[in-house]
Structures are given as C-alpha cells and as structure tokens.
Amino acid sequence: MLAAIEAGGTKFVLATGPSPDTMTARHTIPTRDPATTLAEAAQWLAAQGTITAIGIGSFGPVELDPGSDRWGFITNTPKPGWADCDIAGYFRTRLGVLVGFDTDVNAAALAEYRAAETAGCRSLAYLTIGTGIGAGLVLNGVPVHGVAHPEMGHIYPRRHPLDRDFAGVCPHHGDCLEGLASGPAIMARWGVSLSQLPQDHPGHAIIADYIAQACHVLFAAVAVERIVIGGGVAKTAELMECIMARTAELGAGYLPGTARHRIHGPQCGEDAGISGAMMLAQTAR
C-alpha cells in the first residue's frame, strides 16, 4: 500500500491506496507547528495498514539535491517553525519506509502530466495562483529540478498601466509576480478577493495580464505545450478566458508550437497535488 502527503501551508492532505489511480482512504488535517502536524499525519497513515512507500509533495523551498544530506528538508521558508524541517526524514523514521519527495507544484504537475500524456502531451507546467505563486514543470515525464526547483512566482512581469502605484507584497522582491498577483496582493489592493470584485472592475484585467505574462514566459523560455492553472485565484471561467486571450496577444503567433499551446484548469481538479504525491511514492528512495 502506498501513502501520500500533500503538505501545504494551511492543510496537509493525506491518502493511502494500492496505486496513484486508486486512493482508498484520505484525510485532511490543518497545518500547525511541525511536531503536532507531522505526528498527527503519521498516526493517521499508520492506522491505515502496512505502508510500503510514501510520496510527499511539499510547500517550499525544499532541498531536492539527492547528493545533499539535507535532501527532503523544507529549507528557508518564512513559515514560522518550519524552516530546516526534515519532513522526509521524519516519515522515513516514523513509518520505516522509503520516501519520494518533491515540491507541491511538481507533484501536481506530475498528476496533470499523466492526464495530458494520453493526448500526446510531453511537456507541461502547473502554475498555481493562491496565497503564493509557483510553477511545477514536467518534461518527458520527469519533474524539472535544475540546481534546486523553479520559483516562478518571483519573476518580474511588466507593470500594468492601471496598476503603477502598488508596491507589491513580496517581502523579498516587492512587485514580482507573487507580489502583484497572489491572493494577498489582490486583498492588499482591493480589500476583497478577485471573485468578489464587480465584473467591470479593472482588477480582473490587471491580474489576468500578470498571469498571462507568466504563461508567455513558460511558452517562450521553456516551450511547454500545456499550462495548467490551479489555485483559488484562477477558478473563474472569465479570468481563464482573459488569461488565454492576453497570452495569445503577447505571443503574437510567433512562437514555434503556438498551434499546440494550451492553457486550461486542472484535469485532476482538487486532486492534482495528492495524486501527484501518490506518484512520488512510486519513486521512493
């Protein structure tokens, strides 16, 4: 039996099952301090039966270098208490199993890639827009790590003409993508979430423009075929249409492969992260 954890900043989703396609039990717990949260997760998982391997898709930044003795750690996160947390090591020891480990967005990208692969897609980015912004990349079935892992939320989009004065909320970069288009950035400017703004409010076009710029970067710099947009901010159909139209404008039909570019919502719905974590269990080491 495989086990999986989607370790998020606000909740941990837990699941077990014989394969990534079949989750036979699942459970959600709130994220508190590491000691409390990890113990509760391990206890629930152990109660489900004998586990052979566990996959963890975690919020980050995390250490993914297999040559590092801090592999499987959450590293310099600003989340109180969680910096330098050996999350993979905890479950390896507590449950006595091998661990597959990656970022939460790479896990979600893996699950979406598997769904898209049946249509011949071999390159996919999972872009999540919520409390933070991040992107997982899967090329030819393999999550992209590079020297660490992508932190797409921290690129600098061009400022929208109707959004010149807002300083941005990123503590590191001010008006990077996450500083301008994340949930907290929307709240800081307009006091409500995007879906609560009136339909004719310029906020919709502003946020769509920033997300479209990220999509254009993914198409131009990595040449991915598909971009899956997940997370709370991207749940409205109008916004998705706005993002697609603006991305097409930015590309101007030039990029090779344009005809096959797709931007859509998660085919796995809310399950992308936990399904991908189940897939990570199959790569446990």
Add this chain to the structure above:
Amino acid sequence: MLAAIEAGGTKFVLATGPSPDTMTARHTIPTRDPATTLAEAAQWLAAQGTITAIGIGSFGPVELDPGSDRWGFITNTPKPGWADCDIAGYFRTRLGVLVGFDTDVNAAALAEYRAAETAGCRSLAYLTIGTGIGAGLVLNGVPVHGVAHPEMGHIYPRRHPLDRDFAGVCPHHGDCLEGLASGPAIMARWGVSLSQLPQDHPGHAIIADYIAQACHVLFAAVAVERIVIGGGVAKTAELMECIMARTAELGAGYLPGTARHRIHGPQCGEDAGISGAMMLAQTAR
C-alpha cells in the same frame, strides 16, 4: 568519421573528425541562398572522406518533433529563401547518412554542458546575444524541446527607466528582449555597437539590465545552475560583471540554489556551436 554543421544566418561552420573532442578538419562558408550554401557545404564535407553521421545545429525556428514529417526543417524564418527548407533531409540524401538535428543554441548548450558537467553541473542555459537573442537549455544532459524549442529572445523584460521611448526592433513583438537588447536594437538606438559606446554611456547599464532580467527568469522559472552568455554583445568583461551584479540584485538572495548559480562566458569559446553539432552527430537518427 563524424561531420557537423553550425548553420548560422551569416555563416556555416563545417567540421569533421572521429569524435566531438577531435575535429580534424574545419571550414567556414558564407550563408547565401539555400541551394548554393547547402551544395557547397555538402561538397566540402564529402571531400573529407567517408562520413558515418552528421550533426546539424541550425538557426531557427526549426521543427524538432520526431513524429512530424517536417522534422529537420527550418520553418517560418524571416530569412529570405530559407523558410520551409528541409536542411536535415538535404544532407541525409546528399551524403547518405543519418542526421542529428537541433537548434544552434541547443547545440552550443550541449557543448557547454559537457564542459560544465565535469564540475558537477546538471542544468545549463546557453544564452546568445547577437543579431538575435536565443537560449538553449540542457537538463541532465538532454536538450529541452517542449512542444517545439525555446525562443527566449521573445520574453518581455521590464523597460529600463532610461530607455522608455525606444519602440524596439522585433517585427513581431516590438520591445521584447530581442527587440531591446540585440545587436540591431543597440545599433538602432545609438548608431554604434555597445563596445563602441563611451564607458560612461547609460547604454551599458540598460543592456546589462535586460540581459540580467533574462538570467533571472532562467534561474527563477527553470532553476538552471549555470548560464553561459555567448554572442558578440556579451564579449566585454565590464558588461558581464554588470549583468552578474544586476542578476544578483533581482534575485535578492531568495531563490533556492542561489549559492550555486553561475553566469560566465563560453568555456568552449567560439567552438561551442560546432562542438555541440559534433555531439548531435552521435544522436543521429
């Protein structure tokens, strides 16, 4: 004996040799119309002896989908006469050998990756700044294609405060990276090349800023460990230092893996492209 072609917009570099490490003969011809250029290249290569496979790193856009019947074509290039040119097919037929084929920047990235791999590097981008701007990506030894190939020159950097009025020279996007920071963009603004501008001219900081933004995108969105900057514009040591300093400012020390990020000139010097094309010969199909 392997053969290789670095097919550029102004010249074709040709080489033969027993392995990518050992080029025993090389020759350069000017790029004219396809019929003249390809015939001259084939004639020179055939005169070097019996060839077992050829590698071609070509200017683009090119078709890289192995499932396409246009694999190995130069596609919608604006270069007169070269659109829809079956460059791989020409040499397959003329020389009767299998062909390895990729973009010129992916070929250069392959050669630079091989040089960097000895230092443990597993992810590298080769960014060239010249008549055009492009980036080749190699992750774990494999050139990144995605649905086609990256066209990094067409991302949109933020406009520099001292460069607000210039419209840019890209026929598709106006003020994309290539429209702002390529050789022709520099010439269009200031009438001379960057190295001919006085040392205290703001042009240096402006161009360094745009290139640094591209480096930041590669570090943030793809998490590459190294960026090799090639091409005419990046040949001055002062500019490289400026680019490194500005990239560090943009990252603000936040990105995971920052301590291992490197930006440097080509370790293979002028030979990156043709050496990479020799490596492509080893992947001939």
